[in-house]
Amino acid sequence: MTDRRSFLKGVSTLSATTVLGSNAAFAAPEENPPERDYFKEIGVKPFINAAAAYSAYGGRNMWPAVVEAMEYARKRNVVMEELHDAVGKRLASIIGCEAAMVTGGATSSMTLGTAACITGTDETLIRLVPDLRGLKNEVIIQKSHRYSYDHGVRNAGVQFVEVETVEELEAAVNEKTTMLFFFFLNDAKGAIKLEEFAALGKKHAVPTMIDGSNSVPPLERLSAYLDAGFDLAAFSGGKGLRGPYSAGMLLGRRDLIEAARLNNSPHSDTIGRGMKVSKEEVLGMLAAVEFSLTFDYSVENVRETRLVNLIADKLSVLPGITTKVSYPRTEGGRPHLQIFWDQSKTPLTVEQAQKALEEGEPSIRTPYLGLSDGELEVGCAMLKDDEVDVLVRRIGEVLA
Numbered sequence: 001m002t003d004r005r006s007f008l009k010g011v012s013t014l015s016a017t018t019v020l021g022s023n024a025a026f027a028a029p030e031e032n033p034p035e036r037d038y039f040k041e042i043g044v045k046p047f048i049n050a051a052a053a054y055s056a057y058g059g060r061n062m063w064p065a066v067v068e069a070m071e072y073a074r075k076r077n078v079v080m081e082e083l084h085d086a087v088g089k090r091l092a093s094i095i096g097c098e099a100a101m102v103t104g105g106a107t108s109s110m111t112l113g114t115a116a117c118i119t120g121t122d123e124t125l126i127r128l129v130p131d132l133r134g135l136k137n138e139v140i141i142q143k144s145h146r147y148s149y150d151h152g153v154r155n156a157g158v159q160f161v162e163v164e165t166v167e168e169l170e171a172a173v174n175e176k177t178t179m180l181f182f183f184f185l186n187d188a189k190g191a192i193k194l195e196e197f198a199a200l201g202k203k204h205a206v207p208t209m210i211d212g213s214n215s216v217p218p219l220e221r222l223s224a225y226l227d228a229g230f231d232l233a234a235f236s237g238g239k240g241l242r243g244p245y246s247a248g249m250l251l252g253r254r255d256l257i258e259a260a261r262l263n264n265s266p267h268s269d270t271i272g273r274g275m276k277v278s279k280e281e282v283l284g285m286l287a288a289v290e291f292s293l294t295f296d297y298s299v300e301n302v303r304e305t306r307l308v309n310l311i312a313d314k315l316s317v318l319p320g321i322t323t324k325v326s327y328p329r330t331e332g333g334r335p336h337l338q339i340f341w342d343q344s345k346t347p348l349t350v351e352q353a354q355k356a357l358e359e360g361e362p363s364i365r366t367p368y369l370g371l372s373d374g375e376l377e378v379g380c381a382m383l384k385d386d387e388v389d390v391l392v393r394r395i396g397e398v399l400a
């Protein structure tokens with residue numbers, strides 16, 4: 001660990017204007033500082049993203065309109081509750097739902113939505129979460145809908161009760177049931193389909209929530225799950241909507257959104273206090289939805305299809321390499337290129353091939369989710385046109 005003295009010594013070798021967060025920023029006039037290569041300065045390795053907009057790789061890049069809104073908010077004072085009220089109201093009106101709130105992401109939405117179902121607007125209960133001893137603490141979920149993000153629900157202190165059939169679900173409902181939870185991507189895997197699941201919630205007067213996190217675009221999904229009968233729907237802001245990485249939305253029933261707000265920052269003694277979203281991000285989220293609604297997403301599909309075909313063409317001349325275009329569901333049906341190679345000539349596992357690409361110059365990262373055996377994939381959502389040639393060259397060097 002660096003001690004304070006050596007830290008300050010290091011700082012003193014930099015000029016005042018290059019110190020992040022320096023007081024100089026307050027005194028300086030509003031002008032664009034010279035472009036700095038921050039990552040290089042601090043030793044963060046650049047790479048070509050031939051994978052996807054994974055959270056682990058920083059998600060999608062924000063729309064410029066989002067950054068403009070954030071810059072606007074940066075310069076102004078606002079009462080956070082008033083901003084949340086106004087942005088929530090505007091979001092609900094443009095999306096076409098009863099109520100909306102900006103959260104710290106889909107996972108936060110799931111925690112706050114669950115807490116809302118437990119506490120309503122009861123201040124005493126809000127203070128207790130996630131210690132649910134003696135409270136409603138069961139959430140019913142189809143076994144096939146358990147997944148790596150359901151921790152967002154469990155954060156609120158609840159236990160999952162896993163069921164497989166309608167009969168099992170109906171038998172599982174009791175006075176401790178606080179919510180029914182559904183994961184959009186696993187609709188096909190469960191016996192109880194989306195609309196029937198929502199209807200079961202209505203029948204038993206238990207609120208229902210769906211994780212629709214990365215199912216946008218298409219933008220219609222923002223209201224579709226609620227129209228199908230769900231009471232709450234959770235979405236990410238930093239994926240297809242290209243808002244701030246650490247923002248998202250919880251949409252749905254007015255009373256539940258009100259309760260979720262009370263479980264959230266700026267209220268201090270709440271489960272949501274650690275999920276605060278800045279004024280810049282709250283406004284940025286609104287700008288993201290507004291801009292996304294005007295954006296023709298088919299342009300992205302055309303671009304990615306062109307890139308995938310171009311890469312396939314260029315790889316086709318290399319000995320032993322074959323390719324196939326696929327549309328993985330986990331990636332919202334975006335085109336991916338599957339790449340196969342002659343294992344007898346190049347006996348590399350997928351992991352070894354990925355490692356070679358990652359450790360090469362330039363570093364290249366490829367998809368690691370949803371792969372089949374013995375294939376490498378390339379995704380073009382984050383790939384730039386001028387990165388295609390070096391990508392093809394490196395794949396050739398590693399595999400051919």
Ligand SMILES: *Cc1c(COP(=O)(O)O)cnc(C)c1O
Binds near residue numbers: 108149236
């Ligand atoms: C990304 C993702 C989440 C988490 O969303 P955040 O906005 O990052 O919290 C939840 N569920 C699914 C299916 C996701 O893809």
